Amino acid sequence: MLNALRRDPDSADARWxxxxxxxxxSNGADLMSFADFWQGSMPTVAFVAPDAPTATADGGYQxxxxxxxxxxxxxxxxxxxxxxxxxxxxxxxxxxxxxxxRLALVGFSQGTVMALHAGLRRKAAPAAILGYGGGLVGRExxxxxxxxxxxxMLINGELDxxxxxxxxHVAVKALSEAGVVAAGQAxxxxxxxxxxxxxxxxxxxxxxxxxxxxRHGG
Numbered sequence: 001m002l003n004a005l006r007r008d009p010d011s012a013d014a015r016w017x018x019x020x021x022x023x024x025x026s027n028g029a030d031l032m033s034f035a036d037f038w039q040g041s042m043p044t045v046a047f048v049a050p051d052a053p054t055a056t057a058d059g060g061y062q063x064x065x066x067x068x069x070x071x072x073x074x075x076x077x078x079x080x081x082x083x084x085x086x087x088x089x090x091x092x093x094x095x096x097x098x099x100x101x102r103l104a105l106v107g108f109s110q111g112t113v114m115a116l117h118a119g120l121r122r123k124a125a126p127a128a129i130l131g132y133g134g135g136l137v138g139r140e141x142x143x144x145x146x147x148x149x150x151x152x153m154l155i156n157g158e159l160d161x162x163x164x165x166x167x168x169h170v171a172v173k174a175l176s177e178a179g180v181v182a183a184g185q186a187x188x189x190x191x192x193x194x195x196x197x198x199x200x201x202x203x204x205x206x207x208x209x210x211x212x213x214x215r216h217g218g
Contacts, residue, residue: 002088004050005032014046014096016210019089023109025060027051031108037199048092053084063114075138078117085118100124104206108132119150126150128209130202132194133163136171142178152182153205155198157190
């Protein structure tokens with residue numbers, strides 16, 4: 001089982017679960033800081049931020065290898081990590097007594113890679129996937145493997161050198177072609193990071209996705 005930070009909702013019972021998936025060399029605490037920004041407008045949401053299973057040589061943890069975005073081995077890494085991510089998510093949903101459709105995945109960098117890879121292959125579609133500074137691996141296999149089509153929003157800094165904004169556009173195109181409602185937003189002046197504007201946009205997207213799921217169900 002993965003080590004994780006957890007934050008209960010402000011209300012008595014959780015109605016939604018947001019799982020944060022961090023980037024290379026980081027940990028769950030890094031992305032749990034997003035909850036500081038969002039919790040006031042999300043009183044029925046429980047937040048959980050696991051540490052990835054593999055320690056890195058320079059500190060922190062990783063979900064997949066540190067490889068160039070074009071390296072085909074990234075897909076193999078994501079496949080290998082998927083079962084552990086799914087097991088953790090399922091355990092958290094069970095702990096909170098929530099249906100699998102009341103899940104949102106939020107990732108940064110390689111955490112976005114894993115949020116997309118795992119989220120699009122779950123048995124029940126999450127309510128939303130939000131990704132910062134990361135993209136899609138194995139997009140040529142997506143049409144054959146996709147089992148869930150949650151709405152997706154990708155947010156990328158225009159100055160991001162580690163995850164160039166071009167990759168966001170490629171991912172949105174591939175997702176749309178696979179029948180996913182997907183949008184991308186490039187933020188001027190932003191590098192490989194998440195700023196207040198990115199958190200505002202992401203928070204609005206998540207709240208909209210939750211409201212839609214409340215009205216229309218799974």
